[in-house]
Each structure stands twice: as structure tokens, then as C-alpha cells.
Amino acid sequence: MLRRLFAPLAAFAFIAACSSGTESSEPENIYATEEGQDSHSYARPLEARVTHVSLDLTADFEAQRMVGSATLDLEIADDAEEVVLDSKGLEIREVVNGEGEALQWEIGEDSGDAHGAPLTVTLDGAEQVKITYASAPGAAALQWLSPEQTAGGNQPFLFSQGQAILNRTWIPTQDSPGIRQTWDARIVAPADLRVVMSADMLTPDGETLEDEPELLAYRFEMNQAVAPYLIAIAAGDLAFQELGPRSGVYAEPSMIDAAASEFEDIEAMIDAAEDLYGEYRWGRYDLLVLPPSFPFGGMENPRLTFVTPTILSGDKSLVSLVAHELAHSWSGNLVTNASWDDFWLNEGFTVYFENRIMEAVYGEARAQMLADLGWADMMGSIDDAGGLEAADTQLHLDLANRDPDDGMTDIAYEKGAVFLRTIEHTVGRERFDAWLRSYFDRNAFQPQTSAGLIADMRANLFEGSEADEIDIERWVYEPGLPENAVHVESPRLRLVDRAAQSFAGGGQTANVAWDRYTTQEKLRFLHALPRELPEDYLATLDDEFGLNEANNSEIRFAWLMLAIANRYDPARASVEEFLTSMGRRKFVAPLFTALSEQGDWGTPFARRIYERARPTYHSVTTGTVDETLGWEIEEDA
Ligand SMILES: [Zn+2]
16 A cells, blocks of 8 residues: 655654755755655655665575665654665564664565565664665566576676666665665675676775685765665676776676677767766766666666667667666756656656767767657557547656556657757757756756756746746646647658658568668668558568568567567567567567467467566566566466
């Protein structure tokens, strides 16, 4: 059960007074605002709030558990007697205060879903609590890969994924994006693995432990307060390659060269981002290429972006994903959605910013193509949501009693970006850029809500009646797509659309300049084709463009979606190979959905592949596909 709790006024007054010296111009405490309530956390931050987390954990690969302790520093209102933390499946062994004296604690009823259960500690005046615990073997945030599931095949691999509300499965803290915490960690792991985290890495090579030569200890420190979903860890057979003065890449040794050349423009991207919206504030920017089962394209863990190996295309054609994760160093990590209802504040801003970085580094034509493709993705998401009237096409959502993942659609990403682009076109780029830069400065290291953004824009961006002309409240709080939405159109994609039309008319490829197309044009071509095509047309495409064997994951995916829609038998082996070679949800989930919509042709095939592939997927991916295929029902039977 979820709770929206309004704390007693006394507690609010206490914390507000603590957080700033002045009384008269006191900003409203965000936790006391309506949109500042996080329905996906049990925490009551107006009463007691975690400010620092200190982890001391051993990664037990055999038991697949993190075992050790978390010591939490708290900011407590005068009359608060307890602190409420988030937990899911944690085995709590002991809770003590700063002096080591036992404290009373209780785990409440588990919600039965991702929200988990409240862990309530009676404080007895304590301002620090130390929780000794172990994560459950199936903790949703952690994936423990066997050596066979890695590229190298020799060592196991561990990685975490905290967003949205998964970190409560391995860290007992207040797992709410609005409750920023500094943190440090000491992690003990097998000596043949390297441990990395989203923090300052104090011991890059680890430290030997007396009497335990088979283990190494690593220490990490994050002195900038972050949303707790951004605490991330990975451990495996990792090589490192320097890319620039403040950047580098970690990957399994077999992938390190490919990764280093794919990401060689990273310093240029950081420079471009800084030119646009101000200083990069996190010190280093490193990338970690994960094994193929990583469920996301990328995850913007501070100082250490996690990326899928499916963007290693060999020609840098998919590096906009890196621009995206880098942009999150401002939008998302510096200024963070206070609750998952405002996920669009993280993603819409980031897609907009990503496109500006791509324009600065790779030119306007490529940025236009990406924006235009994004528009098509947005329209697709609006359709999926049920059309323009559907409540889920709003930017600000009400996700209470729902999984926050429900809001992770291209509405948040692309409609959010289109909204900002529409504002940019109205006020002009110069004014928009100056405002956005100042917005990041004003709100740095703070949570933000839609209401807070709108207030900031009204105070610092708009002149006269601009806000009302754009109708900003409608953009944020109403479904659909306002008529003033700015659609950036790419002339090159228009040509591709015509080529697709011509092919659809007669099955001839004379007008299709496939070999000269960029990846974005190839994708557009495949998307622009009618969903129903004769079999010999599909055979022509496959023969001439080698689509069943395409190495570029985006092109392969676009082709397979088309092939499945047409029950094209020669693509079946390619579908199976692709789905068993990576676990990126963006590809895996739609492919299984498409297969399951093809009755006898697709469903048994999908179930057979899934049975094989499921153990290699992350819980984020299986959570989605289980539902599509009704898998849980079968497992329980
Ligand atoms: Zn993002």
C-alpha cells in the first residue's frame, strides 16, 4: 500500500528553518508541496531524512548476495521518534545507533510489488543508525552473471540498476529521487575482479586484505548529494582505456578496443555540453560497457555512465546515446525529478540537450534527423498510450499505485523534448539557452517538480504573455499534443520517405541509396515502409541489404519488427539469434510482443526463445516480457 503523508507543520517548520538562514524569503520546502510527495517511497522526509549513506559490503558471488552494513546519517525534526526507510527483500540482522547500542526496528507489510516494505527504526535520540543486513539472492537491482553470460567467458560479473525504485533491494535507505544523499562505500570482492562504482574511485586497483589473499577491498566516495537511484556498482573482468584528460572507458578486455574507438569523441561532447549549459560538475566522466544483458541503452550513473554493448556499431552511428547520458549530468543528476510522476523533467530535458550536443559535434543535418525520428517515436508512444485523449500522454503523470516504469515511455522523452523545442522557437534560442543554463545553476543538486519548473520559467524566462501563448500548463498537465508543437523536419528523411514509397509501390530498390544512407536514414526507410509487404519484397530487402545479418542493433531491430509483422519465415533464425544475444528491453520487449501477436506463427516460437533467453535477462526486462507472455502463470503452475 502506498502512502501520501503530510507531515505535521511543526516538522516542516523545523527542517525549513535548518536548511537556510533567512526567514523572510524562505522557499517552500519541496517535500511539503503536492508534487513533492513521492508515492513510491515509504520515507517521511519532513520528519527524518537520510543525508549520508556509508556502505560496507562484501559481494558474495556464490550466494549472489551483498552482505554487510549501511550506516545512515539522519537529519531529524524535533519531535520525530522514528525514521522510515525503503526495503525490498532485505534480510535485516541488526540495527544499532552510533554508539553500537541496539535500536528497535520493524519491517512493515510488503506491498507484493516493486514498492517493497517500510523499514521503521525507533530512534531514541540517535542521529545515526547502522543496519547490518544482506540482500536477497534475487534482488531486482542486482544481476549476477555467470562467466558464460559475459563476453569473455572466464569471470562472473555483477552490475546494479537502481532506477526507478530498485536500489531498495540492496541498500536500506530512503529510496526516493527527491531525497539526495552523499555516500561512500567499501566493497570486498574476489581478487580477480575489478569493482567500479558511480563515485570517486579511491582505490583503482583495490587493497589486499590480511589473511584473505583471494579478496580485494575497494573504497569509493561521492561527496555531492545524489538521488539514491544513482548509487551503482559493477564488478567483473574489466579493462580500462583513457579517452581524454577527464574521461575513459571500462569494458571487458575483448571489447575495450572497440569501445575506445566508438567513444573517441567523448571529450568533444563534454566540451560542447559545457559550452551550452555550463560547467560539468562531477569531475571525471567515464563509461562502462556492460555485458549484453544490460536492460537499458544507458544509465546515467554519475561519473560512470553504464552503456549497452549494442551501441558498439563500429561507425559511431549510435553515439547519440552517449550524448544523452552525458546530458543527464545536468538534467537528471544535477536537477532531479522529485518523484517519478515528473520523470519527464529528467528525460524531456535530456533528449532536448542531447540533440543540442549532437548538433554541436556532428552538425545540423544529423541533429535534424534525430529530432525527426524522435517525433515519430513520440507519435508511436501516443498511439500505444491509446491516442491523443489518453491520460498517459500527459507529461506530468499520477503514478500512485502504479509501477514507475509505466511512465518510462517516449511521452516523457520525446514529447518533453518537443515541448522545450516549442518554447525555444517561441522565445528564440539565445534567450532559451541563457535561461536553461541559469535554471541548472539555480536548481543544482536539488529535486524539481513540474510546478517548480513552471514557476521558474514564469519568473526567469517568459516575457509578457508568452507563457499563455505557448499554453505551458496545457503542455504539462493535459493529454495530447498542442497544435503549436514544433516538429523539426529533416529534408534528408523526406527523400528517404519518398524512396520508401517508391519501393512499396513496385518492390524495386532503384531509388533506395542504401549504401550511401546514414544509420538514421536506413532506420527511417525501414520505418516508413507499410507494415504489410509481399514476401518477395521482403526477400529483396534482405538479399540486397543483408538485413537478417545486420550488425547495427537498431537496424536489425527495425527489420525484425517488419519481418515479424509479415510472418516472414527466413527471419526466424535472425530473431532467435538477436533475442538470445542481448537483453536490452527496448529491443526485447517489442519483439516478444510482436511475436505474441502472430498467433500460431509467433507465440510458440516466442515461448521457446524466452525459455532459453530468460535466465540471461535482467529483471527489468523479464518483468516486462513475463507480462506479455503470461509467463508467471505458467511458472507458478
Ligand atoms: Zn535518459
